[in-house]
Amino acid sequence: MEQIIIFIILAVLGYTAGTLAERKHYRSIETRERRYLNLPAVTTKKESFKESEVENAILVSGNAVISLDYFKRILAGLRNIFGGEVVSYETLIDRARREAILRMKEKAGRADVILNLRIETSSIGQTANKRNTIGSIEAIAYGTAITLKKT
């Protein structure tokens, strides 16, 4: 009986807190994406400018760690039984990657373009691969920030 009550409290708490945090995060992501719209980050290694035009080229990286909430984990656990798309994890990955790119762009400062963008993801935390625990995911985005000489 107590276990059921604890379970329900945790699930409701997880759902409410998780949903609120997610909405807030998405609002923040969208605002900042608009701000950095003029700094393209592309996956190509070469660009059309000549080497002599480059003022500065440095490695920039940004990473973000996002945790699962209790409700999402239960939902994914149930999904594990039946199979199919684990929809509850989608926002997690999406948020982590976009946040990582934004932080990378922030680090790039007044650069004109970020070339060779790469994103990597890993599960994180001491207990990431154990059962019965809440895991988190880490996304790291890195690339080469190019600043061109101003003419």
Added chain:
Amino acid sequence: MKYVPKELRGNVNVSRTSPLKEFAILLGGILGIVIVVYAALGIALDLVVTSLPVSIEQKLGSLYSSVYEDSEVTPAGTALQLMLDRLAAEIPTNKDSVQPPPEYKIHIIANTRENALALPGGNIVIFSALVKGAGSKNELAFVLAHELGHFANRDHLRGLGRRLVLLAASAALFGGDSRVSGFIMNSLLSVEMKFSQHQESAADLWALDLLNRRYGHVAGATDFFKRMSKQENRGRFSYYFATHPFPENRIRTLEKKIEEKEYLLKDKTLLDAVFKN
């Protein structure tokens, strides 16, 4: 090529589904499957239990006996055993049912809770507090008859088997203990408890008939539950999840039966001094 900044609208990486709806569908599905499997195994078990040979039950019973054998024989124990034997002699023989255990044995163990258990092999365990707290011989006789009722209905084996099914089902479905399986097992357990409450009521009514056959009246049959309902100030709600029905409901059921069958209520026999030690 000139770079033209363009804002992306929408998000293809996140599905537009309601997590609550998904949760309800998945949980409903899993609960449905578990209940169907559990019910099927339960029905199969009931068939097995009613035809389980006495020899196997005796073997199971010897496991319990060896645990309680050490408890010393007290005068109260001897007196209770005598009462039990006389009650058991009155059990109607039914040719269709499987033979009952050849003998019933009383084990009194020191415990402050007022309770009694029916275990395989005809073993009846009585907690010492129940003997001390009893108000009359009739009250104790009803408790003994109630436990005999469990043997007659084979509840002692059923309880054992159902728990086994529950464990097996949980292990097969989830492999281990995860929070999900914990939740589902708990919900199933409350269904199980309802089943057990039904068994308790059946044993109560069975005991009433036996009491009447042995003594010719049923005085003191509801005394134990009356004491229980006075002692425990638990709310009615907490009994929803308990193995035994609400004491007041049990009293009401018994009184209804007494009226229906027109059983007599004669004077109660007081307890001898041996029971008070």
